[in-house]
Amino acid sequence: MSVFAPTACPRLIVKVGSSLLVAPDGTVRRGWLASLVADIAARARAGQEIAVVSSGAIALGARRLQLPKGGRASLEDAQAAAATGQIALSQVWAELLGAEGLTAAQMLVTLDDLEDRRRYLNASATLGRLMTLGVVPVINENDSVATAEIRFGDNDRLAARVAQAAGAHGVILLSDIDGLYDANPNTNPHATLIPRVERIDARIEAMADGGSGSGMGSGGMVSKIAAARIATAAGAHLAIVSGHVDHPLAAYDTSGRGTVFVAEKTAPARKAWLAGGLTAKGDITIDAGAAAALLGGKSLLAAGATSVSGGFARGDLVAVIGPDGRTLARGLSEYDMADAIAITGKRSSDHAAILGYAPRAALIHRNHMAVL
Known part of the structure; x- marks a missing residue:
């Protein structure tokens, strides 16, 4: 049995990657997303508090603006795509959550919001209040104002930092891969899934592949391991799980297939914030x-x-x-x-x-x- 039982986790952060939420033609994969929202609603009715870190704004905006390279040809294109796509992203989340009787809230954050101690505490208070009210916060990096130098750059690390701010007990990264392997499974048919990581050391880091499988997102296994460092230092388990199935949270509950990074002993809040700093x-x-x-x-x-x-x-x-x-x-x-x-x-x-x-x-x- 896995050390991490998401259904038993009082407060959970779920990160959704761009390649899962947005189809290659730039449209929202509504059927899949509705199945995920149904999972979230089932958990909410059982008393679990959930926040979502959702990618997809740049991919959605790039289609609407007909921008090349998925909106990532330049910083200006990415910012314009994010500004356009974010409103569409928040609308679809609000609509689907509303259909399940849940209220959505949007939070857009920058790196500085979580690296500056005072602003971090403000964000933490807002997240905490929303979740105790039964609202589902939908969080994304504010890419419309983030610069190349001052940004998270991927939502894996943002999800881990949000988990820390929210006092969450677990993080699930829904991904285009079902966990950490000892070799690249795309090129090595003998690659073996690592089901549990007790300590992130040089051996674990050497298994990471920096590429994003879809070419649509900005994260890869390197960013996921960096996220695991932040989450586990803050006392939260982190699981990398495949999102390439309908009802992905329920599927993970059933199969347990993925990689779980085991939380460390909870550090004092200030020291956990220091350890999770990215700049x-x-x-x-x-x-x-x-x-x-x-x-x-x-x-x-x-x-x-x-x-x-x-x-x-x-x-x-x-x-x-x-x-x-x-x-x-x-x-x-x-x-x-x-x-x-x-x-x-x-x-x-x-x-x-x-x-x-x-x-x-x-x-x-x-x-x-x-x-x-």
Whole structure:
């Protein structure tokens, strides 16, 4: 039996990919979507709270505007397609949910809405209130204003971040593939499905394929594993499940076929938010001794830093890079970049003379840091 029983999950996030919702000719696959909405309605009647992260706005808008390359030929085309398609997407969700007696709500978010702590808490409060009222929030990235540099880029990671904000217990990514395989199943007939992942390590990451099978969406297995990191760090299980069947949630309940990434022990909310951050204003690289100290629950001291890069101010989110080049932690810097560079590799007793003011206890205090 799977560790993740979606029907027993009090609050669930369901992500729907573009290739499932939109046909190759740019029209909505209404029959399939109605079957998914019927599944959602059945769960809602049983007392489960569900939010949907729905792709498809760009694909729908591109058809209406007759844009080349599915609306992705340029940033401007994508933004125009999103603005046009989003209204059609929200209408079809509202209509189908309404036919099942459910009220839909639309939330469009940007990366900054969930990376800025205050805005994140506002979004969290809105999601929580909607779901306790029995409303089904339908969430998408606000692609009409997102830029190439400041955006989620895929709805897999957005779904995981939404799960964290909503305090959800599970995430289901309905996809064009039925889970993580140890090799690419499109090219290797002997590829084996991995049913359960307890820990995301280098071996699991090596199995990922960055391509989107349909060519319509923006996500691939790399984005799904990144989403799993965010969700599991926040205490939510995440399942990758095929959406290529009618009633896909009911089908998963019956078959259990997919890949489940098992949730970690729930971290304090602030540390879970830090761990799930997708943007960092800079990097602090550390030596092996400092890496061991962080893994032991210690703060990051300047003496253990070997280099600093980026452009951050005090209080900004920075990534801590281990000696092997992998991101070890994320945290809020106690110093701006210039002062952090000045004290890099120096003992705490030397800081006052270098900086000209009483130094702080650490480059990043353990209370403001999440080890990944």
